[in-house]
Amino acid sequence: MNNMKDRVTIYEVAVASGVSLATVSRVINNNSNVTEKTRKKVEETIARLGYKPSRLAQALATNKTTNIGIVIPSANYVYIANMLNGMTDEAKLRGYQLTLFVTNKSKEDALQVVEKVITSHVDGAIIFDDELDHEDINKLASYKIPLVVINNSVKGERLASINFDYEKKIKEVIQQYFKKGSKKMYFLHLHHSGRLLERIEKSFIDAHIKAGKNYGVFSIEDSYRQTYADFMEIFKSTKSGYFLAYRDSLAAAVINAAIDSGLRVPQDVEVLSIIGTKYVSIIRPQLSSLHLDLKEVGSKAVTMLSGLFTDEQKEKNLEFESTFVKRASTLF
Amino acid sequence: MNNMKDRVTIYEVAVASGVSLATVSRVINNNSNVTEKTRKKVEETIARLGYKPSRLAQALATNKTTNIGIVIPSANYVYIANMLNGMTDEAKLRGYQLTLFVTNKSKEDALQVVEKVITSHVDGAIIFDDELDHEDINKLASYKIPLVVINNSVKGERLASINFDYEKKIKEVIQQYFKKGSKKMYFLHLHHSGRLLERIEKSFIDAHIKAGKNYGVFSIEDSYRQTYADFMEIFKSTKSGYFLAYRDSLAAAVINAAIDSGLRVPQDVEVLSIIGTKYVSIIRPQLSSLHLDLKEVGSKAVTMLSGLFTDEQKEKNLEFESTFVKRASTLF
DNA sequence: ATTTATAATGAAAGTGTTTTCATTATAGGG
């Protein structure tokens, strides 16, 4: 490899085309105050030298990095991957780079992440992580970092929020079920549960209390394998029920355990997956779920953040509506 | 919100603690050439003022960003999410940030991505994307960007590679099958297929030719829904076969279509998923697959890249061995 | 106490841009 290029700087371009740094900078940034003739000349030498402006230096000079931070618990959840997908698309469209900050569901890591987001000079951040509480978010906000916060009711300057209507929708689903169904409902509480799940659980319990109905809660681990094992036990005694699971994989664990225990789905055991991903229709019987277009959420989050940059953001708060999709894992 | 902080700079810290910029810089960077007394003093005012060094300015001055670029076709594939997971963990351990570059399986986007990686001043990049060809990778390399390239045989300075042994393993699986099984084998070729898949396909065909066996190839779209629909058609005439699918979701489409067509899995239809993710055991019957620890791949990729930074990288090339895991979707 | 070696500090240049402001060139109007 002998064609190793040392990064060519704006200075070299200026010299090579016999103009000043300022002029080169102007043509890079499409500033109109430059003659067509010199523009051509400069552009030609830019092409010839293979000059590419350093985004680092630009960022330092303009205080804009075109980087946005994405704070998530992990890249490994399918529903988060869906969101990321929407984000990367929209970000590409708008010329932003995405840099990832994962908290690993640990409060300690979350604090580190807050520091890193601050020192990273991102232009803004999207936060979809229950590990960050109001204090953390306010800290970020106090550094004037525009924020889009998902499923966490924080308010403030240059801070937009997106919320899912799962709580409301779960209540509706339950109330509908009370009219037609008769099984006892169980909520699958995660050991390491987040605010959203807790709010959904509260909603679940409220609906039951209000209707004077009996309900159950199982506290499980966020793992298919463990949940499957747990339910193989549970189904030795419990022979029917309507189970609300947070994720596809957990719902699938219940379904598979039920079937492997000789129970019928949905006749004996009904299962609802709250956050449905594409696996709802791959798993058999197909999973009834609350459908929400996560990709759209991701893309919308980037759009809103972009709006915060320019202050042209009108809707500071967006609620995404989920729809109940009945498939084969529930009767109604 | 009245506690809006304007970013405090190293200069203010210097003035406030009565020392020079250089000294403050030294304490930030744990340079030993500073008295315990002044260090304490400076650290105290850093804490008091809430000073955080600007990574941007540091990057410009040191020519190190602590950012590494991740080039992938999309964040939305489960196996890529798995890898990302390993990368984020290892990156956090080593103090790197990950910035995402997605090509969306488009050559045009891939060219853009190459430009962006160059101008982004990442310290290095990990490339797991068939859209980038040798030329693209050499271009990146020519800008002296250390690279870890996954499943793409490129060689060069500061360029390490990771390869999966799928080709070899598929050949073995097929040869084993010839000994015991009797079904005709079909390869599921993706319309928009990448180099890795093509190499696997070649391996599949070679094994058949060598053994003088008959085989089939179906060209499908990379979509569960479409593949399911296609196979509902196919199974009207084809009543048995051994199908090799690239992903879980595609394999599941074949299985579900087979079952919905009244065929038995694995008695009539056998299915092997090449890139197995956690869904192999959720789908029923459970999918036989080639298992590879993608998370480990991700973490190893970061480790190797980090090694390239310091030249202490010995193994420039790493082959990951997959293991055939027989589950319920195949007979052997 | 004096010299010498060494450790701690500071001044200033360097990193690659943008941007303001002053200056020079150009075009239009008389």
Next chain:
DNA sequence: CCCTATAATGAAAACACTTTCATTATAAAT
């Protein structure tokens, strides 16, 4: 053809750090 308004250009400061090199302070050795 000259004057003026405006457009094009350049010089230099700013962005927030690191790092080299020179200088000063400190400790060890005599």
